[in-house]
Amino acid sequence: MSAASRPARPEAPVVPVLEVEAVTFTYPGTRAGVFGVDLRIHAGELLAVIGASGCGKSTLLRLIAGFLVPDRGAIRIEGRDMTGVPPRERQLGVVFQSYALFPHMTARENVAYPLKVRDVAHAERRRQALAALDLVGLGALADTRPGQLSGGQQQRVALARALVFRPRALLLDEPLSALDAARRVEMRDEIRRLQREHGIATLHITHDQEEALSMADRVAMMRDGRVEQIGSPRDLYDRPASRAVAGFVGHANLWDAVVAGPTAVTTPLGRLHTEPHGLETGKTVAVLVRPERVRAGPGAGGVNVFRGRLRRDRFLGAVRRFDLEVPGGVITGETGERGEVEAVHVPPAHVQLLPGPSAAAPAAQPTT
Amino acid sequence: MTWITVGYLVYLFAPMVLLVVGSLGDAWFNTLLPTGVSGRWYQAVVQDGSFRRAFWVSLEVSAATCVVATAVGLPLAYAVYRAASRGVRAAARIVYLLPIAVPPLVLAFGFVLVFSSDQLPFLGSLWVLIGGHVVLTLPYLLQTLVGDMRHLRLAELEVAAESLGASFRSRFLDVVLPSLRHSLASGLIMVAALSIGEFQLSNLVAGFLTRPYPVVLLQAFYGATGFACAATVILLALALLAAVAAGLTAHGTRVTHGLSA
Numbered sequence: 001m002s003a004a005s006r007p008a009r010p011e012a013p014v015v016p017v018l019e020v021e022a023v024t025f026t027y028p029g030t031r032a033g034v035f036g037v038d039l040r041i042h043a044g045e046l047l048a049v050i051g052a053s054g055c056g057k058s059t060l061l062r063l064i065a066g067f068l069v070p071d072r073g074a075i076r077i078e079g080r081d082m083t084g085v086p087p088r089e090r091q092l093g094v095v096f097q098s099y100a101l102f103p104h105m106t107a108r109e110n111v112a113y114p115l116k117v118r119d120v121a122h123a124e125r126r127r128q129a130l131a132a133l134d135l136v137g138l139g140a141l142a143d144t145r146p147g148q149l150s151g152g153q154q155q156r157v158a159l160a161r162a163l164v165f166r167p168r169a170l171l172l173d174e175p176l177s178a179l180d181a182a183r184r185v186e187m188r189d190e191i192r193r194l195q196r197e198h199g200i201a202t203l204h205i206t207h208d209q210e211e212a213l214s215m216a217d218r219v220a221m222m223r224d225g226r227v228e229q230i231g232s233p234r235d236l237y238d239r240p241a242s243r244a245v246a247g248f249v250g251h252a253n254l255w256d257a258v259v260a261g262p263t264a265v266t267t268p269l270g271r272l273h274t275e276p277h278g279l280e281t282g283k284t285v286a287v288l289v290r291p292e293r294v295r296a297g298p299g300a301g302g303v304n305v306f307r308g309r310l311r312r313d314r315f316l317g318a319v320r321r322f323d324l325e326v327p328g329g330v331i332t333g334e335t336g337e338r339g340e341v342e343a344v345h346v347p348p349a350h351v352q353l354l355p356g357p358s359a360a361a362p363a364a365q366p367t368t
Numbered sequence: 369m370t371w372i373t374v375g376y377l378v379y380l381f382a383p384m385v386l387l388v389v390g391s392l393g394d395a396w397f398n399t400l401l402p403t404g405v406s407g408r409w410y411q412a413v414v415q416d417g418s419f420r421r422a423f424w425v426s427l428e429v430s431a432a433t434c435v436v437a438t439a440v441g442l443p444l445a446y447a448v449y450r451a452a453s454r455g456v457r458a459a460a461r462i463v464y465l466l467p468i469a470v471p472p473l474v475l476a477f478g479f480v481l482v483f484s485s486d487q488l489p490f491l492g493s494l495w496v497l498i499g500g501h502v503v504l505t506l507p508y509l510l511q512t513l514v515g516d517m518r519h520l521r522l523a524e525l526e527v528a529a530e531s532l533g534a535s536f537r538s539r540f541l542d543v544v545l546p547s548l549r550h551s552l553a554s555g556l557i558m559v560a561a562l563s564i565g566e567f568q569l570s571n572l573v574a575g576f577l578t579r580p581y582p583v584v585l586l587q588a589f590y591g592a593t594g595f596a597c598a599a600t601v602i603l604l605a606l607a608l609l610a611a612v613a614a615g616l617t618a619h620g621t622r623v624t625h626g627l628s629a
Contacts, residue, residue, distance in 0.1 A: 003380075088532075088533045091533075093531075100521075100527070102528075102530035104546045104547055113534070113542070117534045118533055161532065334542065
């Protein structure tokens with residue numbers, strides 16, 4: 001297959017490849033589903049959807065693929081409404097969590113299958129299947145059955161099979177969750193490379209926020225069937241829209257707080273100085289401090305200094321991630337220093353204020 | 369442990385060995401082993417018209433049972449497997465496993481009552497016999513197929529095939545059938561063997577001209593020992609033959625499909 005037939009990064013077209021508009025779906029007899037989801041994926045873009053299990057991200061994929069039918073809203077592929085279009089006519093390459101390779105077919109027969117059902121001639125589909133397997137580095141194993149392949153190799157066959165018929169978009173349903181940690185990181189790069197080479201719009205479903213941040217052009221976080229925030233990986237990490245996003249993406253110190261003045265908030269740990277925030281005094285907010293922003297030692301200025309006892313100390317190589325037990329709570333920080341930690345300080349510029357917690361919010365605890 | 373195994377194997381195979389020995393002996397009266405070697409008992413069985421007919425009836429019934437059981441069992445197993453709710457699946461399982469729990473005799477009496485009425489005077493016909501065998505053997509085939517579908521996660525494979533563009537027909541021929549060929553083969557081996565050896569129901573619902581082999585075999589025990597032994601050995605061979613044939617036929621599905629990608 002000629003991967004270069006489509007440019008990897010065309011000018012942003014007017015019509016997105018994949019468009020989900022106000023889609024609502026409820027599983028019959030339950031309250032689970034997705035509610036009012038809006039998403040757009042442009043040509044060549046990789047959008048990762050993250051969220052805890054049960055947040056509706058796999059449901060969203062099944063709706064786009066056509067295995068489920070929305071109660072309300074529309075799904076469009078290249079501008080065309082998909083209502084009433086069965087999955088097999090949607091021309092979407094789907095990679096399943098379990099790979100779903102056909103056990104009685106060899107790797108080549110598996111990859112050739114979508115061409116076979118499209119009535120491509122035998123010799124031609126054989127050639128294309130072999131080329132697709134070569135592209136994922138499995139040309140030598142073309143005549144092997146899935147049972148004889150490792151997890152990573154099966155994953156590659158599944159990818160080749162999903163791409164060989166030049167689908168309009170690629171849907172990946174937790175494609176790496178069945179692999180061991182080392183293989184997972186390797187396959188992230190592999191998937192990204194294939195996706196770039198094909199210039200194909202891709203929806204990547206995962207519960208692994210690190211995977212999403214490292215691979216995606218944009219990330220959508222879902223929670224309870226709704227999209228909580230969509231943005232670049234950096235946006236989600238640096239400017240989370242809510243406490244939930246801040247807690248899910250990366251490590252975080254999160255506390256409930258009340259605005260105490262133009263540059264201060266009151267937390268269970270005491271008063272924290274901030275940059276001027278413009279919020280009115282008395283308003284409830286959530287305070288976010290990323291562990292890498294917490295500085296070991298009391299610091300020079302004497303602002304936002306907390307003394308306490310080290311409760312946990314995790315050595316991670318380049319840094320240590322420690323939990324310091326201070327009056328009123330725990331502060332998680334990171335440091336490259338090897339010495340004792342008895343106090344920390346938080347520069348006011350790194351104290352972020354997020355919309356306040358709901359009345360029933362859990363007690364302040366750092367989320368890891 | 370070894371002795372228990374040896375003892376069990378002797379217990380298992382001694383009667384079969386004795387049957388073969390007896391069938392080849394010339395005469396066997398009040399001795400530990402028969403005297404003389406002869407093929408006359410086999411000759412006698414082969415020349416016996418009722419045994420010859422029963423042999424073919426048994427093969428026919430067994431083959432037809434396999435065909436009908438496949439035609440009914442495959443879609444039924446698929447439906448049970450894909451049933452929407454857990455409750456429906458559980459209920460279906462209980463219903464289709466019922467024939468195992470009910471003694472064949474009870475089933476046979478039911479057949480006698482229904483098919484000897486004026487409206488349905490079919491008792492003694494080959495089709496009633498085949499129908500009975502299907503009812504008795506279907507649970508075993510369904511159990512094997514549904515178990516294998518679950519084990520293979522067939523629903524996922526089908527969803528994948530659908531996303532790749534396969535129609536229902538393609539999915540069935542390219543994915544469902546070839547995936548199930550092993551379990552279909554082992555299921556049909558069981559169906560064929562059970563059908564060949566079935567006595568209780570056959571004895572009650574078979575007509576004089578549609579008596580299958582085991583029913584006719586009963587008569588042999590009133591005659592010479594050698595004749596009875598030879599007739600029984602033939603039944604044994606018949607059961608093996610039917611099982612092998614059923615297994616090979618089911619496996620044949622892969623020759624026609626699957627290898628063509």
